[in-house]
Amino acid sequence: MMDEASRKKVLRMVPYGLYLVGVRRREVKDVAKDLNVFVGSWLTQVSFKPPMLVAGFRRDAHSLEMVKESGVFTVNVLGSDQKDLAARFFKDVPVTDKEMAGVPYVRGAHTGAPVLPDTPAHVECEVVHVYEGENDHAVVVAKVVAWEHRREAKPLTHAETGWHYAG
Amino acid sequence: MMDEASRKKVLRMVPYGLYLVGVRRREVKDVAKDLNVFVGSWLTQVSFKPPMLVAGFRRDAHSLEMVKESGVFTVNVLGSDQKDLAARFFKDVPVTDKEMAGVPYVRGAHTGAPVLPDTPAHVECEVVHVYEGENDHAVVVAKVVAWEHRREAKPLTHAETGWHYAG
Numbered sequence: 001m002m003d004e005a006s007r008k009k010v011l012r013m014v015p016y017g018l019y020l021v022g023v024r025r026r027e028v029k030d031v032a033k034d035l036n037v038f039v040g041s042w043l044t045q046v047s048f049k050p051p052m053l054v055a056g057f058r059r060d061a062h063s064l065e066m067v068k069e070s071g072v073f074t075v076n077v078l079g080s081d082q083k084d085l086a087a088r089f090f091k092d093v094p095v096t097d098k099e100m101a102g103v104p105y106v107r108g109a110h111t112g113a114p115v116l117p118d119t120p121a122h123v124e125c126e127v128v129h130v131y132e133g134e135n136d137h138a139v140v141v142a143k144v145v146a147w148e149h150r151r152e153a154k155p156l157t158h159a160e161t162g163w164h165y166a167g
Numbered sequence: 168m169m170d171e172a173s174r175k176k177v178l179r180m181v182p183y184g185l186y187l188v189g190v191r192r193r194e195v196k197d198v199a200k201d202l203n204v205f206v207g208s209w210l211t212q213v214s215f216k217p218p219m220l221v222a223g224f225r226r227d228a229h230s231l232e233m234v235k236e237s238g239v240f241t242v243n244v245l246g247s248d249q250k251d252l253a254a255r256f257f258k259d260v261p262v263t264d265k266e267m268a269g270v271p272y273v274r275g276a277h278t279g280a281p282v283l284p285d286t287p288a289h290v291e292c293e294v295v296h297v298y299e300g301e302n303d304h305a306v307v308v309a310k311v312v313a314w315e316h317r318r319e320a321k322p323l324t325h326a327e328t329g330w331h332y333a334g
Contacts (some may be wrong), residue, residue: 015182046223047302056213121177134242135214149173151324
């Protein structure tokens with residue numbers, strides 16, 4: 001039967017990870033206003049050479065404006081033991097010079113967007129294309145220009161958290 | 168260290184499912200030439216309202232030409248017990264009026280692209296945007312216009328198969 005409930009069931013079969021996505025304004029004068037980190041899930045690689053990925057950014061969110069302005073973002077990959085860390089970033093994120101939501105951060109060397117060293121790995125990305133049609137999340141295509149793998153970890157996924165962002 | 172090996176490690180932390188992606192030419196005269204199914208992984212939802220997704224299609228593959236010509240494709244979601252079924256579609260796929268790679272198929276009611284009823288669920292999609300920049304896989308943005316959830320199943324993922332298509 002082609003109803004909404006069955007569509008949700010189908011689309012929730014797609015596995016998703018959970019990421020802390022770091023964004024910045026072009027000019028960072030006041031870190032509290034000009035940097036942000038949010039929890040994202042909609043992400044897939046779309047190229048090996050050069051390495052590129054696609055991420056979905058909510059059209060109604062401030063972070064998308066920041067990404068379009070600065071042309072950069074980071075993806076901090078959460079480990080399977082970091083559900084609580086993820087949850088800190090569901091709300092408004094307080095930012096000081098050294099911490100976001102109470103978690104240490106640095107500015108990525110290549111993009112200046114927030115990197116969270118407590119996570120096992122991250123990539124820094126440069127935007128090459130943004131598509132906004134009828135979709136309620138912008139399709140952001142980006143090149144992976146820098147990365148760091150800090151430690152082995154299983155990724156945090158929807159399946160483990162019981163959180164769902166699909167359907 | 169920012170070498171290729173560490174980039175692979177980071178990008179392989181992103182979880183992926185495995186899908187049988189069904190494509191067709193605009194006109195289907197000879198099913199053996201005008202329909203195809205291949206194994207895909209790079210997929211994410213990018214909109215709730217309307218439901219939309221993004222899929223990566225190899226630029227050097229015939230299937231991308233078919234999708235660009237017909238503007239439609241299907242995504243058949245594999246169950247965790249269907250690794251062998253997936254493997255049948257890694258090579259050239261023989262197509263008869265009723266079977267592809269020896270597996271029964273039908274033509275999707277909304278798109279005419281191949282649907283494999285042995286899989287637990289599928290969606291039919293209409294392409295709204297294709298981005299081909301430096302990326303070696305085209306970014307195909309599509310609306311989900313039809314779907315069927317046939318049975319409950321855990322999805323087949325890279326983690327379970329030991330196959331990797333990321334990095």
